[in-house]
Amino acid sequence: MNIIVKIVFLICLLASYSVSATIKIVTTTQDLASIANIVGGENVEVKSLTPGTRDPHYAEAKPSMIRKVYRADLLLLIGADIEIGWLPALLRSARNSDVQKGSRGYLDLSSSIDLLGKLKIATDRSMGDVHAKGNPHYWLDPNNGILMSQVIAERLTELDPENKESYRQRQSTFENKLAQKIVEWREKLLPLKGKSVVAYHKSLTYLAEAFDFKIVAEVEPKPGISPSAKHLNKLVNLIKEQNIKLLILEPYYEKRSSELLSKKTGIQIAVLPQSVGAMPEIENYFDLFDGIVSELKIAGNF
């Protein structure tokens, strides 16, 4: 049985080499897909394994995922353990040696970014959904978007030196546009500067870092654990004491606890797109922050 499988695999492998010269990129999230698409242009073909509407911590096992990884020349992942629940199993099942950990077709973007919230002590599961390697939601700081585009362009150049110049050009166009946009976004969010905000999950830290507001509490008592009545009560007191006006959360979290807090304290809820594709109108990395900024402006009433 195993030998037959291997022979069929080999045949498929040979067939896939002869098909086309474009680099097939598969990404774990749509944010990565968007940046890779912009940097790679017509020289690449990009597919995302998870839709932006879903929490990237979890992914349903679907046959198409194995197919995508099997055919990929380059795998881009967020890393820092965010995909730990599903990517290792998927990589084992897809058996594509080009994109296994350690090969050139495997690019963990988190290794090029200075992650927030790195832990110096060992974690155990009682601490909740804590990432020992650091907070993996770094794409929510647009400054990291620049870093990501640089690393992706570098790796594409390595894999496809012929098109070096076009990767360099598209990356620098992206970088310039993003730098410009960051100034614009920061200006729009000026009223939020230094303000205290409540978040649902520990995932929006990078956003706060990028736009200078403070997340003083989370609706979840521990990352990934739904709030208890006791914890919600504490939050009500905190919100009233510090006169906090804004609660931010991603669309896929339950809203009942947040609505309860809003009812009791009058705090405004802003549902922020956390990823490209989180809402139909968020089509690329620029739309993502345009969307976040406009949601914050509406809820913050400024």
Add this chain to the structure above:
Amino acid sequence: MADWIILLPAFVMMALMIATHTYLGLHVLARGIIFVDLALAQIAALGVSIAFLFGQESHGYESQGYAFGATLIAAFGFAKLRELPNKTIREVTIGCVYVVATALSIVILSRSSQGMEELKAMFNGNVLWVQWHEIMTVAIAYIVLSLLHVLYHKKFQALSFSTSETTEESIEKPPFIWEFLFFATFALTITLAVNIAGVLLVFAFLIIPAFSASIIVDSFLARLLVGWLMGILGSAIGLWLSLLADLPVGATVVSVLGVLPIIAISFGFIKSRR
């Protein structure tokens, strides 16, 4: 990669499950303790939860050990069930075990978010990710268990098919140790499958092919063969659909299996009219 290659490991795993589960399902149907399998599967999940609490990796051999230990204890309890005089009381007891085991898993895993995800995974399963070496382990275990059941098939048959109240005196029941052995092999079969394929698929494979086949044919062997055929067909169609429409594999297969009893009932209806 040819598309069927993606699904081949999942299909082989399901075929192994159908082979053993249909057989066990026929026993369980005859005994009228349908929910014993759901309860056992849930107890296997509870064992994994407890392993998780003690910091074990969810798919490691240690947690498998916890799961098997928990189901073995339950197996002992269920083997004692036959001493209960009343069939309703037996079903009620099994029902209680099921709900409480589920609730305990939730309580244990509530402190850990990854744990809650584990719980969902134990229910849905991820048969698509199954590896060939895992399949080998399951296959070897199932072959050993099958040999045991084939060698001592008279004892096991007597256990299940003489326990109904009417025939109680006519056939001599084998001693308690056989009853325990039956539930222990049952427990091992389920533990191995739940870890890979999830409670949902395990329960579906235990009940649906066996039940559908029982409507159409009468002898044990015929039911087993028809059950296997239906199970394999249903799984193949389910897998193919999941590939075509890109749906989660386990749930799609169970949905397709749901059609089997309907086909069986209409078939039985036609047969009885003739």
